[in-house]
Amino acid sequence: MIEQPKNFGFGEDETMLRDSAKKFFSDHCSADKIHRQVAGNPDIHRNIECIWDKGLWQQITELGWTAACVPEAAGGIGMPLVAALALAEEAGRAAFPSPLISTFNTTFVLRECYSAAANDVLAEIAGGKPMSLAITNQQGSWEPTDTDVNIDNGQLNGNAWFVQDARKAEGLVVSARSAAGVGLYYVATDADGVTIAADGIIDLTRDQAHISFAGVTAIEVAAPGTGDTALAHALPAIQAVIAADMVGAGEWLLQTTVEYTNTRVQFDRPLGFFQAVKHPLVNVMLDIDRAKSLAYSAACAIDSDPERQEWANTVKLAHMAKANASDMAVFASSRAVQFHGGIGFTWECYVHLFFKRQMHNQMLFGDAKYHRAILADMLIGQAA
Amino acid sequence: MADADRKDTQEQAEFRAYCRDWLDSNKPGQPPVRIPLGALELSDPAALQWLQVWQKSAFDAGLVGCDYPVEAGGGGRNNCQTIANQEMQRAKTPFFPNIIGLGMAAPTVLFHAQEDTKNALLPRLFSGEDIWCQGFSEPGAGSDLANQQTFAEKRGDSWVINGHKVWTSLAHFANWMILLCRTDKTDKYNGLSYFVVPIQTAIGKGVTVRPLIKLTGETGFNEVIFEDLVVEDKYRLDAVGAGWKVAMTTLSHERGAGQLVTPSAGGMTQENTKGANTSSPSALIELAKTSYRNGKTAADDPLLRDEIIKIMIRQEAFRQNQRRALVPALIDHPMRIPLQNKLIGTEFNQDLAEIAYDIQGAASSLYLNDDNALGGGEWQLAYMNSFGVTIAAGANEVQRNILGERVLGMPKSK
Incomplete structure (x- = not known):
């Protein structure tokens, strides 16, 4: 067994980066602000839009987010993968409209190409170019x-x-x-x-x-002849980082719903008093924690094993992370809408921003059933 | 704790090497009698005795109570119980029989008993010479634990106890009981007090222990009736009226969220039994590959495959949760993961055994007394037994209340 760091590789630098991301999002990306930015027009037949704040992108590239997981040899910072997960988690928690996750995913693929041309593109990512x-x-x-x-x-x-x-x-x-x-x-x-x-x-x-x-x-x-291999080698990192985005969004949905049910009074009591509300929200929490632990363990396994000696275990953890996170994402968003009651069903309530991001995330790079079917073949063996 | 990525401390590293060395030459061989899955299932005195010899040898070697003070029989070490536990698991030893003593009574006695009582009781608790049981639940106090009716009345320097405890595991073997009872009928929570009670010597003299038969057909727990049992005041823990606070020490350790790590051994597989290991998903996969449902191999059924993978994901996530719980930077609330453990662990075992039922198809009807039962019928037994632990130690509905209220900050359901 390859020795892995007990803290998943999440040390002081990673904590500082994550905390700065938390501050960045609380300064610039309140749910209220994001809603005003992207949800101005509810018309189903509206023109297809692409709304994002390039100024904020400029700022996060200056903070080194896109360089974080680019290898030092390609002009990046060379942080462990858990740094990208922490940033993705915060981006998910803010429902941040940006190409951050896509740029991470491209980084992970290019890191597996081992060519001068790939390193040139990685250098551009480190410099802030969205991909x-x-x-x-x-x-x-x-x-x-x-x-x-x-x-x-x-x-x-x-x-x-x-x-x-x-x-x-x-x-x-x-x-x-x-x-x-x-x-x-x-x-x-x-x-x-x-x-x-x-x-x-x-x-x-x-x-x-x-x-x-x-x-x-x-x-x-x-x-x-080598491109599919590079992609296959990058997929666990991609699955883990999307899982992290879902964990962050899931936590927003959980905390926001808890807050709402603590204040909304019906039958002379706050809704959160009722176990029909409390217990499913606890189940959401359990599901978020599972997804988070699996995502960070997958990322740590990738970092700890550059020679891919225990690759099957790494692949397993990443499939598990994405499978668990996908089901969690659906569950957390469905409970958030349901427990917000009538207001949760409206466009003006911010919950739908996260609901929709989670529904998109859960299918991205395979939903829970897709990953479990692969795991079944890996762990049980092919069915006759 | 803050520096969770550190390796063993020097003390831990030396102790680990010592444990490994000792276990290499002193781990017990195969038992002469059938050992059940866990201590709470013990019903054969010969099995108990064999396990007590093992616990005493581990205690004498310093592997039990490592972090407790020396004067109370402990090892006086720092964060070494966890090392001993890891090494005992690694060596696949038998489990310890005095599970309630080690997990619940010991920390409670340490933090709340009078000095002399503490030093008199803990060494024999650690060695397993004294077996302990827990007198909390009553016919009218289950999930609503504070609704205690067993009453202790002060008469002179002593207490006279009357009442009825139920679901008391190991009481048929126990020398001592931790007892929560009422000393004031006017205040639900502040009217409770906590005692340690020598029950075995009092059988027939104020204590009656009667076995209760579980839905599985096995005995395993008991009801205990107190009729004018006299208990000395030195066996009171903490102040009169402080019973609820003391009980919280017991319960936080029972939920795996206490200050002290419980001495815990295990991992032994008993040869010459056909019983399945009912806590292992890999045993579940083996079962699926060798079982037929509707004439077809269960492992080829796409829906069962999905169920097996779902539970394997839960198992891996539980393992990774324990790892993440030690990384403060990656947890939002210090009790968030520890308080989940009882809930998640017990539901995992229940659901695992339920899938085993599904896998076996028609053969899931067979039980322990049928030679054709798959895995010796142990999966069916495990499924039925699993409800003991989803109900005990605060039913999982209560656990969800605790998580919702203490971790998420939701309104109290009482």
Whole structure:
């Protein structure tokens, strides 16, 4: 067994970074402010928007958030993965509209490419350039080998789907297939031949798009035949960081609902007196704690084992984290709406911001059932 | 605690090496009698005696009560019980029979008993020579623990006790009982007092112990009736009227949230039994691979596979929760994880055993007395027995109240 730090690698530096993030969000991103920013227009038929505050992005890049988990050799700070999780947790708690998670995910993929070209892109991320991954096909497959984009003579052709924060990102890492297998390629979002078609999505704190590539000249960051491996090696980190976002959002939903049920009086008592309300909220707490412990343990396992000697265990923890967090996200948001009663069902109540972010998060990179099916094959063995 | 990523202290490291060394040459071999899954299931005096010999040898070696003061029979060490526990688990030793003594009575006696009483009682408690039981629950005081009716009346220098305790595990073997009772009928909480009572020597002289039969068909716990039992005042813990406060010391340790780590051994697997290890998901997977449901292998059923994975996730999360509980930077409230442990642990075991029922299909009808029962029928027994612990020690509904009120700050449900 590889020795792991007892504190998951979450030491003083990570605590300082997280606490500064807490302060940043409480200064700049109250739920009230986010609601005014992104929920101005409830019209279902409104134009598809991409609303975010680039000034705040500038500030967080100056605080070093995007550089945190970029290796020092590529111009980053080289902090352990739990630093990204802590930032994601705070971003989730604030329902922060930004390409932060997508940029982290791109970082995790590029870290597994081990090429000079990948390091160049990582340096740009460390410098604050927002990025995203274009690695999902039209059928919504999360498998690293599946892509609807082809590469031929250094040019990308085809379509990528469900690309997160596509209109905020300035660069994309694209998975594309050639005769030699799947490779990974870097393109700028404003490159010739890239067409971004925004998706109309429920989550008000994100944007999503499908992107067509028509003869786009791209930089190879992982050679054909190695791209799917790099993606597979990055997936546990991606799953853990999304789980952390859900943990933060879940905690906001929990605490806000507790506060509401402590003050809302019916039948001459605060709602929280009633065990029909209290006990499910305790269950939400138990679920959040499980998800948080699993996410941090997965991140720590990744950091502790660069040679991937105990990779199966790492993969297991990450699948467990995402599975648990996804179910928690649905449960925490459903109880928040339900226990806020009539007001919880309205657009003016902030709960829906988090409800929608959680519903988006729970499917992202696979929902609970998807991850449990993989775990079943791993831990029980293939079914006959 | 603040520096949770540290390795063992020098004292801990030396003690760990000592424990490992001692266990290497002194761990008991296979028992001559069937040892049940846990101390609360003990009903065979021969099994108890064998386990008492083990507990005494571990105590004599300094592996029990490590962090307690020397004058009370302890080892006077710092944060070393946890090391001894880890090493005993690692060595897969038998469990300790005096579980209520070690987990609940010892810290309560240490923090609240008079000095002489403390020093007289604790060494024999640690050695397992005295077995302890807990007199808290009554017919009318279950989840509402403060509704105690057992009454202690002051007569001269002594107390005279009358009342009725129920669900008293190990009372059929116990020498001593920790007893919560009423000394003032006018104040629900401040009218309670706490005693330690020598019950075995008083059987027939004011104490009657009668076995209660569990729904499994086994005995295991008892009812204890007090009729004019005389108890010396030196066996009172803390002040008259302070019983509720003292009981909180007991309960916080019972919930795994107390100041002192409970001496705890275990992990031994008994050979020559066909009984399944009913607390292990890997045993559950084995069961699924070898069981048939509706003529098909249970491990191929997609819905059962999902249930098995869900419970394995809960097990891993529980383990990682314990790890995170020691990292202050990653917890919002110091009691948030410790107060979950009883609830999560007992529901885990219950749900695990319930899945085992589902896995066995038609064969889940078979019980211990049927040679064809899978895993010796132990899964069925474990499922039925699991309700003992989801109900005991504050029913899990009460645990959820405690978490909601103390950790989340919700209004009290009473």
